[in-house]
Amino acid sequence: MKLDPAIRDQVLATVPSLRAFAISLCGNIDRADDLVQETLLRALAHIDSFQPGTNMPAWLFTILRNLFRSEYRKRRREVEDADGRYADTLKSHPEQTGRVEFEEFRAALAKLPADQREALILVGASGFSYDDAAAICGCAVGTIKSRVNRARTRLADLLSIDSVDDFGPDRATRAVLAGGGRG
């Protein structure tokens, strides 16, 4: 049976964000593309289990996440990308953020535990609600919230981003400090 073109277009429309999720999880573009390809093959082989009108991105992200957890989680040395091959495989770097800052952020993200990293990406970048993220990860909403919070805290620590609202100097002092840093 041929695939409904509407369903096919929904799948294709999800691929860019699905791939971004995979790259963020794997830290390696080639492996991420393999993971996305495997996800698509599995999804299309079981397309009958998808109910039209429900959340296609969440369905595909769930399949990808489960594949990643079952097959890729143990390859931590590849996630760390110590020799920087991953950075070289990137086709482009964000222009609005300095390359050094981007690389530091990517390296810090790779140091997070996988469960925290995926929760942060799903909620903070992919745009899923906490409920959807919990369904994708197969855990409670409170667990996702906790993981996201821990991931942010850990990243702030790794990137030396101060939690100025809570512990830092007051607004006037921050303004002076910020001004001094630009000179």
Added chain:
Amino acid sequence: MKSRKTNLEAIEPASEKPELHNSMVRRPHKEIRLGREAQHRIGELLRTMYNSYVNEGVPQHLNDLVRRIGEQE
């Protein structure tokens, strides 16, 4: 200003409260909540990175794969 008890405060003299076993003492919540500016900065960096991947679009081989499978009877 509301005062908070910390584990640095002097131990209070014995009170009338029943003594609790160590395992029953409620420990302080370990999770730290980041300030809004820190959260905003991390969110900004995360979205910038993520969107750089999203903007690469659909690789040709994945596009071909989906269309080829979609055409199969």
